Amino acid sequence: MSSVDTELSSLQSALASWGCFQMVNHGIEESLLDQLRQVSQLFFDLPSAEIQRYARAYDGIEGYGNDMVVIEGQRLDWMYRLFLLLTPEQNPLFWPKNPPSFNDVLQENATCLTKVLNELLKSIARSLSLPEDSFLKQFG
Secondary structure, three states: OOHHHHHHHHHHHHHHHOOOOOOOOOOOOHHHHHHHHHHHHHHHOOOHHHHHOOEOOOOOOOEEEOOOOOOOOOOOOOOOEEEOOOOOOOOHHHOOOOOOOHHHHHHHHHHHHHHHHHHHHHHHHHHOOOOOOHHHHHHO
8 A cells, every 4th residue: 555545544534533633744834834823923912903903893703803692602712813714705804914924924824725725625535535626626
């Protein structure tokens, strides 16, 4: 059995047994991940008034804020976050202009993630003996 076949078998087994897996050695450079952490920290270190410029709408999901209350009695996670959609299209209203490198770093990360996702979707299809583009047509 080739190493590719072994990896596909491991992927299929993880999905069938657990329904999830952790991907390592995915090819996204550690330096890019460090830059992403750095610009994210710089964003959250900004004055509150600056951060609030990117607040999510009451009924929206994108932007700065915390969990929406969807149902009565919902357990809340009061962690503040910046939620941004990377694909299929981005809403520039919620993409911070400060720090200045934020958009470039996030865009580069999105490009890398898209490549990894496409390879992953092809691998999942191959692990199930399906045509390689089966999931790409639906999700890619």
